Every structure is written in structure tokens, then in C-alpha cells.
Amino acid sequence: MATxxxxxxxxxxHADASVLAALSERGWTVDVAESGRNAVRAARSTPMAAGLLDLADGSQPHDIAGVESALARPSVCWIAIVAPGQIEEPSLRRLVRDYCFDYFTIPVDPARVAxxxxxAWGMAFLTDAVTGSLSNSATPASEGEMVGSCEAMIALFRSIRKVATTDAPVFISGESGTGKELTAVAIHERSRRREKPCVAINCGAIPPHLMQSELFGYEKGAFTGASQRKIGRVEAANGGTLFLDEIGDLPLESQASLLRFLQEQKVERLGSKPNLKQMHHDARQNVSASLxxxxxxxxxxxxxxxxxxARGAGAKVNLLPARPADIEDDGEFHYAVLGPKAASNGKPSAEARRFIDETTGPDKPRAQNRNAVVLAVPSGDGIEVAREKVRDLLGWEKVREMLKERTDIDTAATxxxxxxxxxxxxxxxxxxxxxxxxxxxVNDSNxxxxxxxxxxxxxxxxxMAADKRLRIExxxxNAEALLPGGPFDLWAAGDKARFVKDLVGAFAATARLPKMLNxxxxxxxxxxxxxxxxxxLRVTRADKSVxxxxxxxxxxTATQDSSLEVALSDAAALMxxxxxxxxxxxxxxxxxxxxITLADISEYFSGKHFVEVDKGGYTENVLIPAAEPLAIAAAVAGAVKSNRVWLxxxxxxxxxxDVPAGFVSESAQLLAPPPTFSSVDLLQDQLPAAWSGGQSTVHLIHGALSANFGKPLPWARTFQALDEAFRLGLIERTLDSASWPCDMGGASAIKIRVSKNGVKPPSLPKLxxxxxxxxxxxxHEVQDLADNxxxxxxxxxxxxxxxxxxxxIGDGSQVEQSVIDKVNVVLAQIKVGWMAE
Structure with a gap:
């Protein structure tokens, strides 16, 4: 085209003459317009592609609307001249930014302005819009996939071309469906980044908990399921263009992360520095309910x-029983901790009821210990909170497993x-x-x-044991509480005997009674x-004997016998x-x-004899039960043989x-056992009536001792004293004496004399x-010593x-070595080194 x-x-x-001259030298035909309206009129009458806006003369800023209507002409590319500091005025800055190709600050170089x-004219001439305008074509202008010929679209296309050459972030505003994403794509295609990806992200369509990983990606192990590194959408747009649509829908936490990216121009993947809280949040979401x-x-x-x-108190403990039958119906107190399925709130759950009511099934009700089963069950809301706490722990354990695979974890994070x-x-x-x-x-109403x-x-x-509502005792x-007239009312009217198992089991089976722990x-x-x-207490054997x-x-044996029963004293006969x-x-x-005599004992056990018994603060007459004559006779014989009674x-x-047969009779006397005699009591000085010429017999010794005591002494007392005297060497047998020891029948044949050696009994050293x-x-007396x-x-x-x-060991004759060996084995078990020699 000619100049x-x-x-x-x-x-x-006030057009600058030097500028007009420079333009004229360059071949420009200049139409000077003093107002925006005149400029619009000039542009309509004569096609032109360039304009020079003089804002420095101070007149144009007062006609912003008129100036802007001239600047908005899509076919004109403008250059502005401004005074120093004038560009800081917001309205003027907007005019220059939105409509001008370039601007100069006065004083200006006319040649540079020209x-x-x-x-500017050259750039305007290259655009489709200008071409269309110059050729008067009816074809609408376009930008990428956008087409339009109205002034608004032409202005949009101009803005797209203007910002496409920069790397600065661009803010695109508009209602939904007005083409914001198309605008972003058009900017990308006109930019130096057009060979790289253009990534559009609808921020409102990404779930909040996935926003961080979707935008910025994640490292391997950042959360459950993160088996490998993945780059985010932001990083995918590296070198190209990133369009963030509906950015206002981002949650605040994600907005902060995005702002940090925009400011620092750095991408930080999820897990690059472990966000323990985020990792735990993700991990706990993936914990299965079954786990x-x-x-x-x-x-x-x-x-x-x-x-x-519980066990120490006497209860049998059942921890998480699977079925009611796991709690035995055995009459014992059971404390059971049930699982979450039995959770109850205001009323017992059906699952909890089953463990009280049933054993193996609904047709097998609990009978022996219904009153002695106490269940600990969780509340419904409490167990749900516990589940969440378990999930929290499992989440943290999963985080620990994920961090084990990484090498960039610092001590503070650990x-x-x-x-x-x-x-x-x-x-x-x-x-x-x-x-x-x-x-x-169960309560007291069952x-x-x-x-x-x-x-x-x-x-x-x-x-639970301290809670009075549960009635746990x-x-x-005491024993009297279990008898007729006691507070528990365990006996029916007229009962004289009850099985022990029934009395013991009544507390576990009967709801009105306290729950006895043990x-x-x-x-x-x-x-x-x-x-x-x-x-x-009496036991009935299989042969009906008692x-x-x-x-x-x-x-x-008797305690474990199921026939063991309590019999009241007025209805029992002692066998x-x-x-x-x-x-x-x-x-x-x-x-x-x-x-006392056998008659005295029989009267005492006649079933009609009462004795006064101290009950701790008061006395009570208690009936002595009747005893069978054979039982009395056997007891007397046993008391005599055990050295408790002297007959x-x-x-x-x-x-x-043993008492000879027939001598436990009405004529027999029973006495306390006589005192023992020492070996010295047998010597001539103490018992002269039995000695003659320094000699005596065992029979005479026994007779003299009995005479001095006033009653026939039992042979056992005389035997003990004589045996000690022989052992200590105080007496010895004569040459014509029978052998010692002997029973009462051979006492006359044992002849003795005072020992010629005059040995004195040895004495133990005393301090x-x-x-x-x-x-x-x-x-038996050694046993008594041990007991005391x-x-x-x-x-x-x-x-x-x-x-x-x-x-x-022995009576003076040789003792076999085998006997001594056996004795020494026993002695060694009592004290090491103790042995007979």
C-alpha cells in the first residue's frame, strides 16, 4: 500500500507541530480532532488504521467517555502521549492499558513517535479485523474457536492478542457459559507456550479431600494406595498454560496452597514433605470395617x-463368650464381658438377654445360675466412639508403614x-x-x-460389685442365716433337712436372693x-447307711457327695x-x-439336752443332737486309744x-489321763513299798504306783517310766529276769535292781x-508338739x-541295719545330716 x-x-x-512535521515527513495524512466525538466522526468518514492520543495537554481527561468511544474503534491502533505521573491516574491508566499499542511520556522525540x-499501523493492518474493515468485507472477525464482529468481541480479540505475548497471570471473568475456557485456549495458542500443553481445571468439580493431590500430585507412599509418584495437573501444564476455572469454589485450605504456588512458582507434591495429618486422614478412610x-x-x-x-473376688470370668452355652449353667457366679453385638442403652439388647435366658438355645433356659450371671456390655454410642478410636490408631499405624519406605523423613516427623x-x-x-x-x-423380680x-x-x-442395684454380695x-428363721427364707414350713447343694445353689438360682460372689x-x-x-451334716451311702x-x-469325700444334707439337731441322730x-x-x-460314766454321755446325747452357748453379746440354749449307743461306745473307745480319755x-x-471287748460298759469310769511319771519316781527312795533288798519286779512297781495314785494306773504310764529308767541306766534286769519290754501279763517275770554303776541321767547343756x-x-505326742x-x-x-x-530305735537288742537305713532316709528329709548310728 502507498504511503x-x-x-x-x-x-x-493543541497538536504538537514538531510531531505533525515528523509524521508528514513519514508520509502520514493527519486528521486532527479536538474531541472524542470528532475523532469518531473522522474515523467513520475515512478508513484509517492508526491514531495518536495526546493526554498531556490536560484537556482530554475531562472527556473520558468521548475519548473512550473513539479509542474503542476496532480498526484503529492507538499511541498515547502522557505527562509525567499522569499514567498513575486509574482512569487514564485503564485507557492506555486497554486501548493503546504503546505510550510516550513528554517531552517526546517526534521521530520515535512517528x-x-x-x-501500530502495521500491526493493525495485519489483523483480520482491520483487513475486513479496510476491504469492507462482511466476514466476522475470529480468534481461535471464537468468531464475532461486534465491538465487544473485537475488543476481546485485541485483549487476547495483547496479553498473549506476556507470561503474567491473566484473570478472565464472566458468567458461566460465556467462553472463559475458549478465551484461555485462544491466549495459549497466540503465546510462545503454544507448543506445550494447555490444561484446564474445573476447581468446582474436584472433591475437597482430593484437591491437593489432583492439583499438585503426590509422592509414592503419601497415602494409602499411593503406590507410585504421580504429577498433578498443575505440573502437567509446565511450560504451557494452566486455566483454573471456577477458582472461587476452592476450599480455603486449597486456595492457600494455590496462592503459595502462584507466588513462589514451585510445585510441592503431596507427600514430598510428609503431611502427617493429611496422610492419617487418607489412611483412616481406607481402613476396612472388618479390620x-x-x-x-x-x-x-x-x-x-x-x-x-473379678477372679480374686470369687467370680468365674467369661471374656467375649461366643454363645450363651460358653457361660456354664453350673450354679457359680459368672462375670461375662460381651462383645459389641450386645451393645445396650436404656434396655438390655436381645443379644444380652440371650446370655441370661438361654444355655444352648431358647428351648434350654438357664436354671442353675440365672441370678448369678452379671454381664458387662458397651453402650451403643460408646462402642461407636471406640470404633473410631480404633480406626484412628490403625490410620497412624498405616502412616508409620508408609514412612518406612521413604528416606527423606526427619527426626521431628518421626x-x-x-x-x-x-x-x-x-x-x-x-x-x-x-x-x-x-x-x-436379673433384678429381684427375675x-x-x-x-x-x-x-x-x-x-x-x-x-459393679459396689453398685447396690446389682445386689452383688x-x-x-453366717451359718444361722442359712437355717430356718434366717433372713433368706430358704426352708419351707416343717422342713427338718435340706440338701447342701440346694442351699448353696439357691443364691445362684433364685432372683430374690443376693448374688453371692463366692x-x-x-x-x-x-x-x-x-x-x-x-x-x-449327714451323707447317705448307696447301701442306705448314714x-x-x-x-x-x-x-x-463327704463334702463332694451330692447326698450331703443339713439336718436340724432336733431331727438328727448321730451315727x-x-x-x-x-x-x-x-x-x-x-x-x-x-x-464321768457312759450313762452321763448317753444322757448328754439323748436329744433332749440343752447347753447354754455364748453368741457374742448374748447366750442361747442350744439342743445337743441325739447319738446312737454304738456311736457313743465307739467314740469312747477311740478317745481312750488316742490318749484323750482314761478308762x-x-x-x-x-x-x-484298744479297750478290751465288753469293758466300755455302764460300770466304767472315764477320767482325764493321769500324769506321766519320771524314771526317778520308780527308784527305792521314791517308791519304797515296791523294793526289797534293792530288788523289785515290774509288777510290784506298777502296783505301788497305782496304790499311791489311788486308782489302777494304765500300763502305758508305768511302761514309759520303766523304759526311761532302763535307757538311762538307773535300773537293770537281774540275771534271772525275763526280757524287756513286755506287756502287763509278763510284768511279774521282769526282775530289776538298782544299777550297780549308779549312772545318773544325762543332762542337756544349759546356758x-x-x-x-x-x-x-x-x-502322737510328737504330732501334738508340731501342732503347737x-x-x-x-x-x-x-x-x-x-x-x-x-x-x-530298738529295745536294747541289735537293730538290723536295713531298719536304720530306712530311718536315716526319713531323718535326712527333715534335716540334712541327721542320722542314727
């Missing part, structure tokens, strides 16, 4: 606070993680215990009821009542009587004199041996001021107590 056709509009009230106008339930059950089993103290793990575990265990705040058991317990991190069972009852304590109470003489126990403890009871001082009112019948005197007691003890060691210790408190024991 003579080049025309421009010079919008100025050159810039030429460049949570599995771990929850394991942790319930390990929560010691749920069962602590420390925080371990702290989070400890805190999560502590909260989980605490919440599990707190969740078990419901006790389910209805299954639920009770909320005020729990903390103290043992749960102790709180930990202290043993079934064995009830049995022990009955056994102690028998020992105290409150009633009789064993009875009164003021004695039944053996294990057996403990021989120990007949010893003097044992039975109240039996030994009213020093000597004298005529000239017969028995102690410590100055100490006292010693020596005696020959029979086997504690009493000796108590009696000698603060003093040294030494016990010296001599075990002598």
Missing part, C-alpha cells in the same frame, strides 16, 4: 480394666508420629473401658434389666456351722461321734465332775491302747539362767527357743 494512503487521527486540542505510529471390628475385639480382650479383680501413635493407643484403650458402662443382670454404671479408668468389676453369710464361701459357711455344732458329722469337719469331742473341757457341760473299769485301766523341759514322747509350735513361739516371744530331739 500516501496512510491516514491517522491525532486527538489533541516510528511507533508506523508500527476395625477385628482389632476392637482384640483390644477388648486385652483391656485388663474390664476384668481386673517423633510427632510416635507421639500420635501413643496418644491414639491411650485414647483407644480408655474409650473401650469407658464404653463398657452398662451392666445387665426380669433382665440394664443398669448404667458410672465408669472411669478404674477396674470395672469393683464398680462379696461377704460370706459359691464355695457358702459351702464353707455350712461346714463351719457343722464344726460349731449348729446342725448336723455318715454323720457334728462339731467336726466332713472329709472331702458317728468324733472321739476328740469326749476329751475333758471340749463339750460344754459334759464333764461336770472329774469322772477304769474295776481293776482294768486303759489308756493309749546360765535358761530353762529346759525334757520328756519321752509317744508318736506356733503357740510355743508366741509364749517364748523375745526369748531364744531351742528344740533338741533324740530318736531312739
Amino acid at each position: 500516501s494512503t496512510r491516514r491517522l487521527i491525532y486527538l489533541s486540542q 516510528s511507533a505510529v508506523g508500527h 476395625v471390628d477385628e482389632v476392637l475385639e482384640k483390644e477388648i480382650r486385652g483391656a485388663s480394666k474390664l476384668t481386673e479383680g 517423633t510427632r508420629l510416635e507421639g500420635n501413635l501413643r496418644a491414639a493407643r491411650g485414647e483407644m484403650v480408655s474409650q473401650i473401658v469407658m464404653a463398657y458402662c452398662i451392666a445387665v443382670t 426380669d433382665v434389666a440394664a443398669y448404667r454404671i458410672n465408669v472411669d479408668n478404674d477396674p470395672l468389676f469393683a464398680k 462379696s461377704t460370706a453369710v 459359691r464355695s464361701a457358702i459351702l464353707e459357711t455350712l461346714l463351719q456351722g457343722c464344726e460349731a455344732g449348729d446342725f448336723v 455318715r454323720t458329722f457334728w462339731k467336726s469337719r466332713p472329709d472331702d 458317728e461321734l468324733d472321739a476328740a469331742l469326749l476329751a475333758p473341757g471340749i463339750l460344754n457341760g459334759l464333764w461336770k465332775t472329774d469322772a 477304769v473299769n474295776g481293776t482294768i485301766s486303759v489308756l493309749g491302747e 546360765n539362767g535358761s530353762k529346759a523341759a525334757s520328756a519321752d514322747l509317744q508318736t 509350735i506356733d503357740a510355743l513361739r508366741e509364749a517364748t516371744a523375745g526369748q531364744a527357743l531351742r528344740i533338741r530331739v533324740t530318736v531312739e
